[in-house]
Amino acid sequence: MAFVITRSCCKDSSCVPVCPVDCIRPAGAPGEYTDSEMLYIDPDTCIDCGLCMEECPVDAIYSEDNLPQHLERFRDINAEYFKRHRLVSNIVDQSEIAAGDARFEYAASIRAINSAHD
Numbered sequence: 500m501a502f503v504i505t506r507s508c509c510k511d512s513s514c515v516p517v518c519p520v521d522c523i524r525p526a527g528a529p530g531e532y533t534d535s536e537m538l539y540i541d542p543d544t545c546i547d548c549g550l551c552m553e554e555c556p557v558d559a560i561y562s563e564d565n566l567p568q569h570l571e572r573f574r575d576i577n578a579e580y581f582k583r584h585r586l587v588s589n590i591v592d593q594s595e596i597a598a599g600d601a602r603f604e605y606a607a608s609i610r611a612i613n614s615a616h617d
């Protein structure tokens with residue numbers, strides 16, 4: 500399961516900095532305009548934490564399982580974007596995310612998953 504951005508996205512980029520796995524693109528700074536029609540979530544990288552959904556001012560983000568029927572097509576639209584633009588993470592070292600930061604718990608779990616696969 501992943502989260503999905505839908506058509507009401509206003510490109511304010513509020514969701515980008517809260518994503519613990521940096522899988523929302525294009526990635527501009529909050530308030531920065533992007534040339535893209537909307538932003539997209541990479542379904543293969545999303546860890547379903549829901550932090551982006553809480554941040555979105557226009558309720559454009561849904562859990563894949565709760566997508567309204569008329570927005571179903573955005574599941575493929577998000578995935579297709581990453582077939583054309585391979586995700587390159589800007590997170591150099593997730594240990595740089597400080598304890599107390601809302602992303603800390605998730606970053607820690609990602610590190611645990613990654614080390615289990617090493």
Ligand code: SF4
Nearest residue numbers: 518545546548549551
């Ligand atoms: S649900 Fe979490 S991991 Fe997925 S895009 Fe949103 S913030 Fe990132």
Ligand code: SF4
Nearest residue numbers: 508509511512514555
């Ligand atoms: S927070 Fe919502 S409106 Fe803003 S860029 Fe993300 S999905 Fe689009």
